[in-house]
Amino acid sequence: MKSKAVPFSFKSLLxxxxxxxxxxxxxxxxxxxxxxxxxxxxxxxxxxxxLPTGIVWYGILTDGxxxxxxxxxxxxxxxxxPQCAGIPGMW
Amino acid sequence: MDESFLSDKRLVEASRDFVCIRLATYESKEEAEFLQPLVxxxxxxxxxxxxxxxxxDATRTIGRTGRSPQQIYRHPGQLVDTMKKIAAAYPxxxxxxxxxxxxxxxxxxxxxxxxxxxPLVVAVGEQADRRNAMIKTLTTxxxxxxxxxxxHYVAVAQPAELKSIDGFDEQxxxxxxVAPDRYGTSGSVVLQIQGDxxxxxxxxxxxxTSLQQAKAVKHHHQHVREGVQTGHRWKTAIPVTDPGSIGAxxxxxxxx
Numbered sequence: 001m002k003s004k005a006v007p008f009s010f011k012s013l014l015x016x017x018x019x020x021x022x023x024x025x026x027x028x029x030x031x032x033x034x035x036x037x038x039x040x041x042x043x044x045x046x047x048x049x050x051l052p053t054g055i056v057w058y059g060i061l062t063d064g065x066x067x068x069x070x071x072x073x074x075x076x077x078x079x080x081x082p083q084c085a086g087i088p089g090m091w
Numbered sequence: 092m093d094e095s096f097l098s099d100k101r102l103v104e105a106s107r108d109f110v111c112i113r114l115a116t117y118e119s120k121e122e123a124e125f126l127q128p129l130v131x132x133x134x135x136x137x138x139x140x141x142x143x144x145x146x147x148d149a150t151r152t153i154g155r156t157g158r159s160p161q162q163i164y165r166h167p168g169q170l171v172d173t174m175k176k177i178a179a180a181y182p183x184x185x186x187x188x189x190x191x192x193x194x195x196x197x198x199x200x201x202x203x204x205x206x207x208x209x210p211l212v213v214a215v216g217e218q219a220d221r222r223n224a225m226i227k228t229l230t231t232x233x234x235x236x237x238x239x240x241x242x243h244y245v246a247v248a249q250p251a252e253l254k255s256i257d258g259f260d261e262q263x264x265x266x267x268x269v270a271p272d273r274y275g276t277s278g279s280v281v282l283q284i285q286g287d288x289x290x291x292x293x294x295x296x297x298x299x300t301s302l303q304q305a306k307a308v309k310h311h312h313q314h315v316r317e318g319v320q321t322g323h324r325w326k327t328a329i330p331v332t333d334p335g336s337i338g339a340x341x342x343x344x345x346x347x
Binding site: 049050051052053054055056057058059060061063064065066067068069070071072073074075076077078079080081082083084085086087088089090091 | 094097098102103106108109110111112113114115116117118119121122125126129139140141142143144145146147148149153159160174177178180181182183184187188189190191192193194195199200202203205206209210233234236239240241242243271272273274275276301302303304305306309311314315318319323324325327331333336339340342343
């Protein structure tokens, strides 16, 4: 019995596989791009028309420590120098 | 300081269960003495940045301390998970606040506001009772979601302290909202309101202002280079002990 001819040649199979790979890469890139966009939107930008909501910082140690003690809330403590190489206006 | 880490929305939400304190390193001897033992540094001295989570009595640290949150946590979500566990262990008295999150003096407040790219609300009152009344009013609105983290605050006794601020008119109002300049050494008035305004009205005006303002963005190298060229210098209250900063300042001096 004669075997039936295969509908796709090896070359066309390669072309189809290559096309699928390219399509998959495009989907991945688009997905990554969308995720990146969403991430950027998430960073305190719920107020795109103005100043973003942020952490409320006590700038005086004794004030913050007293509020923590009186309120029973834990402390998130940071310190940074408000100058870079002696130049103000930059942490 | 990586502001993108600290402005993560989940982190901002988690911070509401904490009392958040951010100090200006080298601007107070007493605060430096508190900070220095919290982080073991290679130099053995207080370096530019410190990060710690602490119990409400500030008698012990919780988890690892370091130079910054991102030194310890790979991404904000990790820190948020830790903060949630700590908040559950110390539920505290909800939204109790009785102090304004303010800075210690105008000069430092203007610089810090500039570093953050945010406006500064100044309560000007020569008499202590009047100044305290304004601070009390600001305290009632500073933590509301409409304004939380959008402004810095400071109270001053002498209007003359605002002499470097463009557009300041002593008669125009005791609440002065200032947009700091790039170097936080000057600025301009964006809003002035009378000191006897109600908290509701003040909140409304500040909210409107917050919608009209945008957070200033600066580029680190350009800022420092141009700061050197234009002769802007910051004198710290106590000597800088961070070897990296000392080296950078020496290199700057040699270039001049």
